[in-house]
Amino acid sequence: MTQRFAGAKWTIAAALSMACFGAIAGEQVVRIGLTGPLTGPQAATGKDDENGVRMAIERLNAEGVVIGGQKTRFELISQDDAADPRTGMTVAQSLVDADVKVIFGPFNSGVAIPISSLVNGSGIVMATVASNPSITQHGYPFVFRISASDTQLGAAMGMFAANQLKLKRIAVIDDRTAYGQGLADEFINAAKANGLEIVDREYTTDKATDFVSILTHVKGANAEAIFYGGYYAQAASLRKQMKRLAMNGYLLGGDAMCNAELAKLGGDAVDSRVYCPQGGPVLDRTREGRQFKADYKRRFNAEPLTYSAALYDGVNLVAQAMQKVNSIEPSKYRAALASIDSRGVSGHYQFDNNRDLTDSPITIYNYRNGEPTPLTGAQP
Numbered sequence: 435m436t437q438r439f440a441g442a443k444w445t446i447a448a449a450l451s452m453a454c455f456g457a458i459a460g461e462q463v464v465r466i467g468l469t470g471p472l473t474g475p476q477a478a479t480g481k482d483d484e485n486g487v488r489m490a491i492e493r494l495n496a497e498g499v500v501i502g503g504q505k506t507r508f509e510l511i512s513q514d515d516a517a518d519p520r521t522g523m524t525v526a527q528s529l530v531d532a533d534v535k536v537i538f539g540p541f542n543s544g545v546a547i548p549i550s551s552l553v554n555g556s557g558i559v560m561a562t563v564a565s566n567p568s569i570t571q572h573g574y575p576f577v578f579r580i581s582a583s584d585t586q587l588g589a590a591m592g593m594f595a596a597n598q599l600k601l602k603r604i605a606v607i608d609d610r611t612a613y614g615q616g617l618a619d620e621f622i623n624a625a626k627a628n629g630l631e632i633v634d635r636e637y638t639t640d641k642a643t644d645f646v647s648i649l650t651h652v653k654g655a656n657a658e659a660i661f662y663g664g665y666y667a668q669a670a671s672l673r674k675q676m677k678r679l680a681m682n683g684y685l686l687g688g689d690a691m692c693n694a695e696l697a698k699l700g701g702d703a704v705d706s707r708v709y710c711p712q713g714g715p716v717l718d719r720t721r722e723g724r725q726f727k728a729d730y731k732r733r734f735n736a737e738p739l740t741y742s743a744a745l746y747d748g749v750n751l752v753a754q755a756m757q758k759v760n761s762i763e764p765s766k767y768r769a770a771l772a773s774i775d776s777r778g779v780s781g782h783y784q785f786d787n788n789r790d791l792t793d794s795p796i797t798i799y800n801y802r803n804g805e806p807t808p809l810t811g812a813q814p
Contacts, residue, residue: 467534472514475667486742490749502760543613582713590796592624605634608663618663659684670699697804747778
């Protein structure tokens with residue numbers, strides 16, 4: 435059951451009505467919330483996240499999960515936060531009001547940071563793939579991160595730039611979002627620690643399309659490469675404009691530009707000199723990953739992008755925690771989730787005291803024939 439924010443009232447009413455029907459039929463209903471950018475320039479990743487959650491729910495319902503002695507049916511309430519913090523707060527409140535037992539997302543750190551307090555205060559588990567380190571540093575016991583953080587991603591790219599690409603001079607641009615700026619800061623820390631000189635630091639926005647002025651300044655600084663902290667839509671325009679200005683150096687970035695959509699938007703400009711990281715193992719290199727990709731393509735007629743596998747795993751982790759304590763209530767299963775030790779499609783899931791993953795290997799990709807391709811060895 436997927437509705438956008440404009441239909442939130444209908445969605446909640448329908449969900450409550452269906453829950454009543456389920457109770458009459460002798461089964462309990464677990465409403466699972468998802469918030470993400472389902473429209474706008476980041477819609478491809480938002481839908482990919484939603485697809486991962488949907489696949490897991492469909493599998494659990496087909497298996498006939500029993501929790502606390504009752505047959506349990508999972509339902510998805512998916513809401514569009516448009517990658518906007520203010521919309522995200524309204525969406526989060528609507529999911530809380532719908533009595534969801536977990537909220538997956540947001541994708542954007544700028545949305546995750548403000549809603550984490552609301553969701554935690556409501557006693558609902560939040561499992562996010564947003565990467566800004568501060569999300570899990572407030573001591574909120576109900577807030578979990580099920581993917582790598584900027585600390586891990588930025589550090590990996592800083593070491594890769596210095597140790598593998600052997601760069602000496604690099605410029606940094608970020609889009610001033612919580613995600614982009616946090617990622618760029620972590621990259622700079624690692625780059626400097628590994629001997630790189632930051633020759634220019636520039637800023638843009640996550641709505642920008644014209645980067646010529648910034649690139650002209652960067653070109654004058656004689657940078658060998660640019661690190662971009664931001665999302666794939668802007669990264670594609672940035673790369674095309676680099677090429678038009680005969681800037682043939684490297685473009686490096688984070689996980690939010692690390693998917694096939696970058697090449698679709700950037701065309702031939704997105705080549706083997708573009709590098710980005712993803713957390714978790716390469717899906718094609720594991721039996722579980724290959725099966726997930728095949729199932730995803732059969733279900734949605736598309737290839738998975740960045741975090742659908744992690745969100746698929748997240749739903750299964752929550753179901754495992756619920757089964758362990760025989761309760762669907764977050765106040766009961768939260769501790770079981772915090773202590774979980776499980777392997778999924780996207781890696782090994784075990785949380786530290788901040789509810790960040792203790793083990794999130796980073797894979798570096800570049801682009802070949804329009805597809806992000808993992809480097810041999812995969813580590814920075």
